[in-house]
Amino acid sequence: MNENNPIASQVEQNTNLEAQSQTVDVQASNEQQTQEQVQVTSEQTAPIEQQVSGEQQLVDEASQAVSGGSQVVSQTESAQSETVLSQPQQETALQREQRRNKRARLMQAFAEVKAAFQENKPIEVNVYARVRGGLRVFYKEAPLFxxxxxxxxxxSPTDEELMEVVGKNLLVMxxxxxxxxxxxxxxxxxRxxxxxxEFWNNLKVGQIVEGKVSSVASFGVFIDIGGAEGLIHISRIAPYRIDNLKEHFKIGDTLKAVIIEVDKENKRIGLSRKELIDASTWPATEEKYGVGTKHTGIVRRIVDFGAFVELxxxxxGLLRTSEISWTKRLRRPNEVLKVGDKIEVVVTAFNAEKKTISLSxxxxxxNPWPTLHEKYPLxxxxxxxxxxxxxxxxxxxxSPELDGFLPRSKMKKILKGNKIPLKQGDKxxxxxSEIVxxxxxxxxxxxEEEEENPRQENPKRQPNPKTYETKPLSSGISIMDMLSDQEKENLLKSLKK
Incomplete structure (x- = not known):
């Protein structure tokens, strides 16, 4: 430093201060991230401008009192150095402290999450956003998925269900x-x-639930009652018999049922619809099922005397065997019907008191009988x-449309004692013989064979014409000699017969 020239000395000091300021700024920028570097660079401008202003002030003061210049320079140098060095160092420390505190909170949040995982305890999170594949949630400072x-x-929840919870708190594991x-x-x-x-704890026997049919099996119907499936066994579907469930239910149908069994350990739910159907009220009315009304029904049961048809x-309704065909002699209805057949019927009797319907x-x-003889003559x-x-x-x-009865009295010539020598399938x-x-x-x-083709006489059993020889009388005159020619011819003809 040039002691003889205060102004030159002050300029040299200012130059050194600028160098020191740049050195401090470089050190601060190396410790901070890119964003902090930009902030420090902008903050360096203020001390430099203060330095320029200070230089002008020192020049003025030096022209007034040279002897006091050194003291003024010394005070100015100290103040400028403190201004250049202390401000960046204070902001960097604050940011570092904030960063350290944020990381500490983050690590603490993750530590709590890890502890909850180990102890199998739930935590409460806040839903931040809907992201691909799910939701971004936060537990305090910790981001989770x-x-x-x-x-x-x-x-698979719907996108609407996921969007509805954004911004809300959820309890998760x-x-x-x-x-x-x-x-x-x-x-x-x-979750x-x-x-x-929560679902299994809330299920109670006797509770009425509603859900959509998820599958239909031969033994019952499965319905989704809120994430779990319950089974309605075929015996619990209705107070009446149902043989083919797929004819009554399809996937997507909404059904109500009563919980009759809860097996939390095996995750099974037994349901029933019987209790929800009033079996005491018969839905059939005479107006709808009066005599002569026609309906389409499904054969549900077959017995020896007929078939029960669900209307x-x-x-x-009961379809008796005798009401199936006009002209076929059926022993049992299963000769022409089977369970599940859809058939057309007409009501022949309706009894509301007994809850019975007769069908045909x-x-x-x-009725073909009045004119049957025209097609099948005697x-x-x-x-x-x-x-x-x-x-x-x-x-x-x-024929395919007509059966007849062949009584024993018409089979006398082929009977073997009391046994009929015919069997099923014989032609x-x-x-x-008669139509009634x-x-x-x-x-x-x-x-019989002789009736269809008149029996030919057996030649072995037919008598052969005999030839009669005349013997002469002892006198040489025979009887033939005593007859006329016409009498002889008549006699010979009678002998041939």
Missing amino acids: LPASHFHLRH VHEIQEYDEGSMAVIVS KKLLEE EPMVE MKRLQE HSIYEGKVIQVVAQGCVVSI IKVYI PEEESVILGLV
Whole structure:
């Protein structure tokens, strides 16, 4: 420093101060991130401007009092040095402190998350945003991820359901933690376990629930009642019999049911619809099912004497075997019907008091008996097939539409004692013996071979014409000699006969 020239000395000091200020600024910028560097650079401008102003002031003061210049320079140097050095150092320390505090809070939050995971305890998080695959949530300072598949008991919630919870707090369980070498941590949380516990704890026997049909099996119907499936067994579907569930229910149908069993350990729920259906009220009315009304029904049960036909839920009618066909002699209805068949019927009787309906199939068609003889004349011959053998005779089918009865009295020539020598499936030739429209009956006769083709006489059993020889009398005159020629011819003819 040049002591003889205060102004030059002051300029040299100012230059040194600028160098010191730049050195301090470089050190601060190396410790801070890029954003802090920009802030420090802007803050360096203020001390430099203060230095320039200070230089002008020192020049003025030096012209007034040179002797006091050194003291003024010394005071100015100290003040400027403090201004240049202390301000950046104070802001950098504050930012560092904030950064350290934020990291400390983050590490504390992750530590609490890890402890909750180890102790299997729930934590409360705030939903920050809807992101791909789920939700971004925060536990205090710690960012976490809630997958969509763990948001609800259902596997795939809708996007609307996910958006509705943004900004809200949720209770979750820590599902998985992955720690990395650099100290960072990825955490996946889930709501499933908490929702499952809440769901099963709230289920009570006797509670009425509602859900959509998720599948239909031969033994029952499964419905989704809020993330878990319950089974309505076929025996609990209704107070009436249902044989084919797929004809009554389909996937997506909404049903109400009563909880009859809760097995939390095996995650099973038993349901029933019987209790929700009033079986005491018969839905059939005479107005709807009066005599002569026609309906489409489903064969639900087959018995020896007929078939029960479902006309609507809780409404069945009886179709007796005799009411199936006008002209076929059926032993049992399963010869032409099977369970599940859809058939057209007409009501022949309705009794509201007994809750019974009688049905007929054949009466949907015109009665053919009054004119049957025109199509099947008496004594016309047919090749028939034995379809049933009974003690009184045989039932014989003579066409796809007509069966007749061949009684024992028409089989005398083939009977072997009391046994009928025919069996089911035998083919025989019969003729129409009688038609009785009042009894809806056709009586058949057995065509014997000699009746169809008159029997030819056996030549071995036919008598041969005899040749008579005349012997002469002892006198040489025979009787023939005593007859005329006409008498001889007549006698010979009588002998030949």
